Amino acid sequence: MVAKQNTQQKILDAAQSLFAETGFNDTSLRQITSAAEVNLAAVNYHFGSKKELIQAVLQRYLRVLMARLDQEFSRLLAAQQPNNLTQVLAVFVKPLLELNSVHHNGTRIFLQLLGRGYTDVQGHLRWFINHHYGRVLDKFVLLVQQSCPQLPASELFWRLHFSLGTVVFTMASNEALAEIAQADFSEEVDIEGVIQRLLPYLAAGIAAPVYSRSNPQQQLRSGT
Amino acid sequence: MVAKQNTQQKILDAAQSLFAETGFNDTSLRQITSAAEVNLAAVNYHFGSKKELIQAVLQRYLRVLMARLDQEFSRLLAAQQPNNLTQVLAVFVKPLLELNSVHHNGTRIFLQLLGRGYTDVQGHLRWFINHHYGRVLDKFVLLVQQSCPQLPASELFWRLHFSLGTVVFTMASNEALAEIAQADFSEEVDIEGVIQRLLPYLAAGIAAPVYSRSNPQQQLRSGT
């Protein structure tokens, strides 16, 4: 009656790495099952379809990450005065790094998967996350709003998506970037290092002064 | 002797839109040729292979963009004193918008293609651009370096790639973001508007204060 955990686990483990490296659409079930050393039909038997396998791979991380983020967000929302932006962003670090307890290199793999999901199968992951975890993310938006009260809502919307893009792209091309950094600056880069480099960049970008045509001081077009 | 321009043009026009919307790998030659109303074999006859078609689609824009950027970069490099970062970044605006003369909606299409190229076929486009236009881009890096002399080279490397990620991801998900912005803020968004919103974000991110463990004022981890 009890399902044999081993095969499902082997599939999930093999799938997540291949998905992270090659993308969802460009990874075939045959690659996955042969890496996992299980029969081709096992994916459809245990998960139903490739689509459901992708969801299972993501859910394994999203479930624990979102629960932890929810805690942190609620904690910060309970504070008397608004938290500063850097504090709000830094709240992601621990929950993300704790994904390493879900699986070896879990943080890196999850972030790469996130990158793949937002770019590969346009819209699906965005919808999925918003549908399942929208309530959690709303808390985050509220926190950022409190820490940047001068920022119009529409400007905040765009800047948060810019930030999502920064993270997601960086993680999707993580390997390439790490290789170049190593070659050009003999700099060993782990996922934690990248996150620490990302935070100041994101915080400054989100809190940047708002462009205004009536303020020539921050005019953006090159002078005529 | 002279090749019939019309078929090649029809293929390029149909291909660029489909590539931008669906990605390179997820767009089939049959979709392209039937949208272009030409025979399936025409792609291989005129371009050799799908890979070469992708390159041709990109090159149509890259050639004119890079030539224009090269001009602008050289102009700024000739200045006596270092240009400020916002001026350096703003230099992209005009050349990008001029891509609309290559093709209707050329700017949007090119930027979406760029997004696809950097995420779909991992590494290929990055290599291609560096190989063909590395000299031009080096000028840009030099300009940024001059405008942010306090920034270590390795930090600059990461932040420029963060910025690339911001742009590329924003453009790849351009349609989705524009739809949401319209729905939530009844805000009509064109490509120029997005670019104008991007610049302050990028400028602030690139010039952000460098994180340092010995400077507790900008400590990033949430307190224990």
Add this chain to the structure above:
DNA sequence: CCCAAATTTAAACAGGTGTTTGAAATGTAC
């Protein structure tokens, strides 16, 4: 031990992919 449920397996399925082929059609120069 035995039987039924759960799992694994090899094989085939229908459909899609990029590419190649050789004949038909078109265009071009003399």
Add this chain to the structure above:
DNA sequence: GTACATTTCAAACACCTGTTTAAATTTGGG
């Protein structure tokens, strides 16, 4: 108008995709 090169076309190629099937195997409870 004939001869030649260029371009189009339908058909087939070999291969890969996710999924299904039905038989073989393994598993666990009575």
